[in-house]
Amino acid sequence: MKRRRFAIIIALFAVAVCVIPLARRVWAQGAVEKRFDQLDKNSDGNITPDELPAAEFFKRLDLDGNGEITKPEAAKALARGGKNDLLKPKPATSAPTGPTPAEAPVRQGPQPVRPGDHGIGRFVPEVSFVDLPGMSHKLSEFAKARVTVFAMTSTSCPLSKKYLPTLVELVKSSGQDVTWVLVNPLATDKLADMQTATGQFGDRAIYVHDKDGQLAATLGALTTTDVIVLDAARTVVYHGAIDDQYGFGYSIDSPRYRYLADALAAITAGRQPLVSATEAPGCTLEQPSKGPQTSGVTYHNRISRIMQRHCVECHREGGVGPFALDTYDDLVAHAGMVKQVVERGIMPPWFAVEPKPDAKSQAVHTPWANDRSLADSEKKDLLDWIAGGKPAGDRRDAPQPLKFDEGWLIGKPDAVFQFAKPVPIKATGVMPYQNIIVETNLTEDKWVQAIEVQPGDRGVVHHVLVFVQGGDAEGEEPVDDAAAERGGFWGIYVPGNSTLVYPQGFAKRIPEGAKLKFQMHYTPNGTATSDQTRIGLIWAKEPPQHEIRVAGIVNARISIPPGAENHREEAVLRLPMDAQITGFLPHMHLRGKACKYEVTKSDGQIRTLLDIPRYDFNWQLLYRYFEPLSLHAGDTIRFTVWYDNSDKNPANPDPTKTVRWGAQTFDEMHLGYVEYYIPGAKPGDSLSLYGRRGVAGGGRPGFDLEAIFKRLDRNSDGKLKGDEIPEAQRENLMRLDVDKDGAITLEEAKRLRN
Incomplete structure (x- = not known):
């Protein structure tokens, strides 16, 4: 009985949420028309940017984008909730709205930058150097090492000194497949201080006093805390900060982001780092901000690396791309098409508006960890190479060939779920989305640290979205497709991204008895085939701190x-x-x-x-x-x-x-x-951005009592009283007023749940 009564009260709350805006809308419609007439100074029935000089708001009202706002457009904005912007008087443009913007922030930590602009994928030419004891080295001698880390350091730069213990810890904890070279590019640093510093590393690292800065310049280092990681073919695979514990104007007890450690873990496991390029706050080195100039661009020393980084994941034998681009001959044969799609900006596929460069450093601080776009320098080198005769260059400068392991990128899964039977794929034409349901038969709720979707035939699987259905404690299913979509996707496969790996403390939930719904987009490639896609899951070792x-x-x-x-x-x-x-x-x-x-x-x-x-x-x-x-x-x-x-x-x-x-x-x-x-x-509670959750990993629309209460509580005093409660529902809703003080609190409403 209580549960039924609670449902009735919740329904009344929902009606109240609808009735209040409806009652106000009758008044607001006339108010909007009055305000429209005030703004329409020449009374021509249209508002121009001169009559409403608020660019962002004008853009929202100008629904057809013709540079004028009509009264019907303003009315439609009212329906969408934009009336407050139209009705409220605007503050004078001269009125202070906040502190004067600073030209540059006082505090500065490492910021992610676009990898191509920071040298990721660049071939580092041969260079000679001498270590602190006097032994000569060449860059090429490190080819036997799987990974070589060149960490800039200094005994006089304050930030370098702070990071010395962190470097010592990283060096001593790394595996034997990682070689460390510490590079001090400041000519005036004292020998005794450097000997003390290098003694902390024992025989695990080479220490170089790069007095003329030649090694640092060749590597493209920009500061005394910069780290450049090379693979065995001298390709830059990471360039950035150690972590974010120290920066200009701040220090914190422990790092929030361990950029270098995470990058090395990924690289040694055969994966690309999630973050491969950041700025590294430190003492600035006198170097061109864009790194070494690229001259004598050839396929083997430059273009092959651009292809590997941006194209070969799809454009290879067995890939979803229409033709291969993983060899010199393949690229030359398709150079005309490559030129066209690169110039048009449709390849590589990345459609977000490019962020503007920093006004001072000109660095592009992309907010996106998986930005696949070509940097300006990469695009220029590729197009110039095509126009300049497509020189092959020296094979000895070639990168390591990419290996597309048919195994699992996330490691051995704890559970694998596969289509019960293959899906037939026709040879030509188009196919509508296929929705395949797979039972999990899980006997308990699970927390998932990593998800990988593996197509059975990568040549025809364009993308996959995976959803979790059922298994929730309520035993309810979304009432329609729209409600289901509000619950969100759970796993994903697109070319170049088949995994969702969450850091320690984060995980997704899959409930007992859940089913997996695979939404498949197939692209026939001229040959009839079949597909039997599967998904691999790695369980979290312990319940997470945060649920994704x-x-x-x-x-x-x-x-x-x-x-x-x-x-x-x-x-x-x-x-x-x-x-x-x-x-x-x-x-x-x-x-x-x-x-x-x-x-x-x-x-x-x-x-x-x-x-x-x-x-x-x-x-x-x-x-x-x-x-x-x-x-x-x-x-x-x-x-x-x-x-x-x-x-x-x-x-x-x-x-x-x-x-x-x-x-x-x-x-x-x-x-x-x-x-x-x-x-x-x-983690595991029913909170979501839509109220009570119906499927794992997301939310679906429902009556969120707290959200409804907050919406009715216009003065935010934690109570519903007076005209905050619609007259038509007042008698019924006031039954919640347990202490009879004339107001309803959230706690009073919640008691009906018990």
């Missing part, structure tokens, strides 16, 4: 008119609690043209999080942050999509049709996935 969850921002009411070339739709997710955002994955179908994630802070400030001006349905990319983005309760994430339903869209199945939500590619979707965790939340 996913929510989908959904607009299932989209209606795209026939012939519309730039139709705009949006959906919002208002955060009921603080959240740390770790990534985004937008999903539309063939009419999807562009999309954008934005956040509106509780103070009204709008910030773009991810801008994709050219969306390609063929590439379902996850955009993963280097560092989580902190958002707070009351912030609103807005996911906006533009669709092209015109005959100018060559992929459009039918430009004469009004298009609505649907699972097949000839329908459309408006779905912006958000990967996140909730700070302070207990």
